[in-house]
Amino acid sequence: xxxxxxxxxxxxxxxxxxxxxxxxxxxxxxxxxxxxxxxxxxxxxxxxxxxxxxxxxxxxxxxxxxxxxxxxxxxxxxxxxxxxxxxxxxxxxxxxxxxxxxxxxxxxxxxxxxxxxxxxxx
Amino acid sequence: xxxxxxxxxxxxxxxxxxxxxxxxxxxxxxxxxxxxxxxxxxxxxxxxxxxxxxxxxxxxxxxxxxxxxxxxxxxxxxxxxxxxxxxxxxxxxxxxxxxxxxxxxxxxxxxxxxxxxxxxxx
DNA sequence: CCGGTTATCAACCAGATGGTTGACAAGGTG
DNA sequence: CACCTTGTCAACCATCTGGTTGATAACCGG
Numbered sequence: 001x002x003x004x005x006x007x008x009x010x011x012x013x014x015x016x017x018x019x020x021x022x023x024x025x026x027x028x029x030x031x032x033x034x035x036x037x038x039x040x041x042x043x044x045x046x047x048x049x050x051x052x053x054x055x056x057x058x059x060x061x062x063x064x065x066x067x068x069x070x071x072x073x074x075x076x077x078x079x080x081x082x083x084x085x086x087x088x089x090x091x092x093x094x095x096x097x098x099x100x101x102x103x104x105x106x107x108x109x110x111x112x113x114x115x116x117x118x119x120x121x122x
Numbered sequence: 123x124x125x126x127x128x129x130x131x132x133x134x135x136x137x138x139x140x141x142x143x144x145x146x147x148x149x150x151x152x153x154x155x156x157x158x159x160x161x162x163x164x165x166x167x168x169x170x171x172x173x174x175x176x177x178x179x180x181x182x183x184x185x186x187x188x189x190x191x192x193x194x195x196x197x198x199x200x201x202x203x204x205x206x207x208x209x210x211x212x213x214x215x216x217x218x219x220x221x222x223x224x225x226x227x228x229x230x231x232x233x234x235x236x237x238x239x240x241x242x243x244x
Numbered sequence: 245c246c247g248g249t250t251a252t253c254a255a256c257c258a259g260a261t262g263g264t265t266g267a268c269a270a271g272g273t274g
Numbered sequence: 275c276a277c278c279t280t281g282t283c284a285a286c287c288a289t290c291t292g293g294t295t296g297a298t299a300a301c302c303g304g
Contacts, residue, residue, distance in 0.1 A: 136292080165294080169291095173291095
């Protein structure tokens with residue numbers, strides 16, 4: 001998997017793991033405590049948590065024999081940061097495109113002097 | 123896969139597909155045009171685009187024989203929306219926790235009257 | 245009409261993923 | 275100590291994923 005973003009997105013691609021993240025947002029929880037909400041073995045839940053941990057989305061602070069799972073928000077920020085970056089680029093482009101279209105419309109309406117074969121902009 | 127979020131996150135979990143999204147943010151592009159940037163067969167690129175399309179991240183507006191690929195930002199918003207929602211919950215919780223700790227510190231310092239066995243708030 | 249460009253479909257393959265069961269380690273509590 | 279709770283490790287299995295190659299479809303230029 002290598003890069004952090006791939007691991008993070010992959011971790012969030014599973015509904016069970018997203019639900020775990022949602023629950024952990026409201027407070028730390030033990031593995032068994034989490035497992036109570038899902039119809040799968042404790043081992044499966046443990047594996048899901050390992051995936052989240054490897055992605056850096058979660059940490060297990062060992063506290064005596066309890067190993068409460070804790071949500072880490074930094075990687076969440078990494079994801080939204082990436083997405084927002086390119087979302088913004090796309091939107092700036094749309095804005096520019098609209099500007100050009102407006103300009104064309106204004107140039108086109110008054111007079112149509114340039115030789116222009118069938119079908120204007122496309 | 124079923125739900126939209128799972129498909130979206132899964133689509134973004136691949137570095138090649140994220141790179142495609144990044145490029146498409148700067149403008150629509152054809153399959154071959156995109157494929158030029160990757161060391162893989164055209165078919166593989168086509169499959170990646172299909173994944174993005176199935177996730178709703180991309181659309182193919184058929185325009186004569188050209189089938190330019192176009193980035194759709196709505197699903198990106200869906201993802202950031204989900205993440206930000208729970209990120210906010212976690213942060214509100216941290217804020218509340220800090221408040222409680224501050225309160226405890228102030229109560230604790232002057233006098234320690236309540237019977238309290240080892241390990242206060244869990 | 246023939247050939248080139250562009251893109252998809254189909255079959256196949258190796259490796260990752262999500263689940264199972266069984267065994268076991270580590271920490272309190274009777 | 276014996277035991278129960280909590281959690282992980284290991285092996286196994288079915289399915290999904292990301293890539294390949296080969297064949298085929300759709301469209302345009304000469």
